[in-house]
Amino acid sequence: MATTESEANDSEVSMVSMVKCGQCGGSGSLPSLDHEERDREIEDACYHCGNSGMVDEETARNDRRAAFAQRLAVLAVNEEIAACDEDEHGEGWTFRAAEHGLSRSDYTTQAVWAETDRIMDELSKLDERTLDLLVDATEGLALGAALRDRRERSRREEQKTATQTRLDDEPAASSASSIEDEEDICF
Ligand SMILES: [Zn+2]
Numbered sequence: 326m327a328t329t330e331s332e333a334n335d336s337e338v339s340m341v342s343m344v345k346c347g348q349c350g351g352s353g354s355l356p357s358l359d360h361e362e363r364d365r366e367i368e369d370a371c372y373h374c375g376n377s378g379m380v381d382e383e384t385a386r387n388d389r390r391a392a393f394a395q396r397l398a399v400l401a402v403n404e405e406i407a408a409c410d411e412d413e414h415g416e417g418w419t420f421r422a423a424e425h426g427l428s429r430s431d432y433t434t435q436a437v438w439a440e441t442d443r444i445m446d447e448l449s450k451l452d453e454r455t456l457d458l459l460v461d462a463t464e465g466l467a468l469g470a471a472l473r474d475r476r477e478r479s480r481r482e483e484q485k486t487a488t489q490t491r492l493d494d495e496p497a498a499s500s501a502s503s504i505e506d507e508e509d510i511c512f
Pocket residue numbers: 346347348349350351352353354371372373374375376377378379
């Protein structure tokens with residue numbers, strides 16, 4: 326592995342090199358729904374990084390692979406749902422879920438987990454370099470979409486606040502570092 330250590334030298338972290346937790350994006354907590362009031366959003370501790378917002382490189386690599394497998398699983402399950410619902414002679418996804426005693430969304434979640442596991446198995450047969458290339462490529466696509474969203478939103482914000490001149494805003498650095506926050510895949 327070629328060393329480009331000079332890039333990481335300004336980081337205070339030594340010995341085990343730590344990177345931002347992929348689950349919470351480095352914040353150490355995750356938005357989740359309140360158990361009693363389901364439509365109220367609360368902040369939950371991120372168990373993955375133990376609230377620190379940082380994980381070691383090995384964990385981070387595995388997280389990225391799992392996220393990649395999940396992206397593929399979401400696509401596959403969505404296709405399965407569509408095929409199931411469009412089949413005139415079939416029972417539909419909701420019916421299938423009920424047969425398993427699950428709600429439609431719980432059944433979908435379970436299907437995505439199962440498919441993610443299956444894909445992870447398949448990916449483990451690839452050589453490391455191929456796998457890293459695939460993960461990098463799809464992260465690039467996901468990040469590109471998040472960037473476009475953000476740009477579009479900030480453009481609208483700018484139009485809204487165009488007449489106001491505010492110089493006491495937060496420094497510009499924070500806008501670039503928070504892009505990764507939106508990488509979550511929803512299903
Ligand atoms: Zn975390």
